[in-house]
Amino acid sequence: MPRARAVFHVATLICLCLVLSPGAWAHGHVHGHKKTDKRGILLVTFGSSCLQAQASFENIEARVKKAFPHVPVRWAYTSRMIRHKLAKEGKPIDSTATALAKMMDENFTHVAVQSLHTIAGAEFHDLRSIVNGFESMSCGFEKILLGYPLLAAPHDLVAVRDAMLNNIPEERKADDAVILMGHGTHHPSNAFYQAMAYIIQQKDPNMYVGTVEGAPSLDGILARIEDKGTDTAYLIPFMSVAGDHVRNDMAGAGTDSWKSTLSDKGITTKVVLKGTAEYDNIADLWVDHLKDIFSHF
Numbered sequence: 236m237p238r239a240r241a242v243f244h245v246a247t248l249i250c251l252c253l254v255l256s257p258g259a260w261a262h263g264h265v266h267g268h269k270k271t272d273k274r275g276i277l278l279v280t281f282g283s284s285c286l287q288a289q290a291s292f293e294n295i296e297a298r299v300k301k302a303f304p305h306v307p308v309r310w311a312y313t314s315r316m317i318r319h320k321l322a323k324e325g326k327p328i329d330s331t332a333t334a335l336a337k338m339m340d341e342n343f344t345h346v347a348v349q350s351l352h353t354i355a356g357a358e359f360h361d362l363r364s365i366v367n368g369f370e371s372m373s374c375g376f377e378k379i380l381l382g383y384p385l386l387a388a389p390h391d392l393v394a395v396r397d398a399m400l401n402n403i404p405e406e407r408k409a410d411d412a413v414i415l416m417g418h419g420t421h422h423p424s425n426a427f428y429q430a431m432a433y434i435i436q437q438k439d440p441n442m443y444v445g446t447v448e449g450a451p452s453l454d455g456i457l458a459r460i461e462d463k464g465t466d467t468a469y470l471i472p473f474m475s476v477a478g479d480h481v482r483n484d485m486a487g488a489g490t491d492s493w494k495s496t497l498s499d500k501g502i503t504t505k506v507v508l509k510g511t512a513e514y515d516n517i518a519d520l521w522v523d524h525l526k527d528i529f530s531h532f
């Protein structure tokens with residue numbers, strides 16, 4: 236076959252292929268052509284195996300779906316221990332890397348990963364690394380962005396403070412103490428809890444922020460409320476879910492729980508077993524961070 240005719244045949248064949256498989260264009264299987272946009276949201280939390288904690292996840296998912304009615308929403312838990320426990324119970328949940336790999340397989344082009352953490356501690360930074368890894372893959376997502384946790388900037392502190400002030404039980408009297416219990420961490424971002432404590436006291440001097448594993452500690456708060464002669468304290472979780480820490484460390488019957496420690500000092504305690512993500516006004520602040528990144532797609 237003369238060379239010119241051979242070239243013609245190859246060209247015809249390529250044209251035919253494209254005409255016969257229009258789907259190739261739409262689904263982006265042809266190299267060098269743009270994939271059809273497919274946007275998705277991945278919500279990432281530490282996770283909880285506590286059944287009551289599901290209320291937080293259900294609420295935040297409902298708020299996200301309300302804000303993004305046509306965008307598929309996926310979940311990932313960062314805690315391996317909790318994922319293993321749930322898998323044994325027949326309720327498997329993906330890790331962040333697995334969830335993102337699946338989304339890549341499903342041809343998502345734009346993925347908004349939203350951290351549901353309270354502060355940008357160690358878990359958020361691990362999440363950052365995973366997102367960076369996916370971002371660096373040349374044939375991966377067109378765009379992958381990570382939304383900040385609840386407290387990431389000074390205006391977040393104000394927004395969360397004002398929302399939590401609205402979430403205090405109505406029967407609370409002005410001189411009753413309100414103690415928010417956060418997780419706390421060795422990570423430098425623990426300073427956000429201290430900043431939260433400071434900013435909350437500017438509006439309500441009988442309101443405190445303490446942590447289980449960082450600073451401020453309960454001891455410091457206890458000394459101050461004893462000085463004031465406070466006789467009643469509300470214990471309110473400052474964690475997205477009312478899971479193990481809330482049910483045991485905060486409200487448990489054990490001698491070390493916050494409730495027992497305060498009771499031992501003669502202070503009447505009233506506990507609230509509700510994670511912050513169960514309040515719409517707080518859940519919507521996470522959703523605002525998600526909207527921030529989504530606006531860059």
Ligand code: CO
Nearest residue numbers: 418447448480
């Ligand atoms: Co913990």
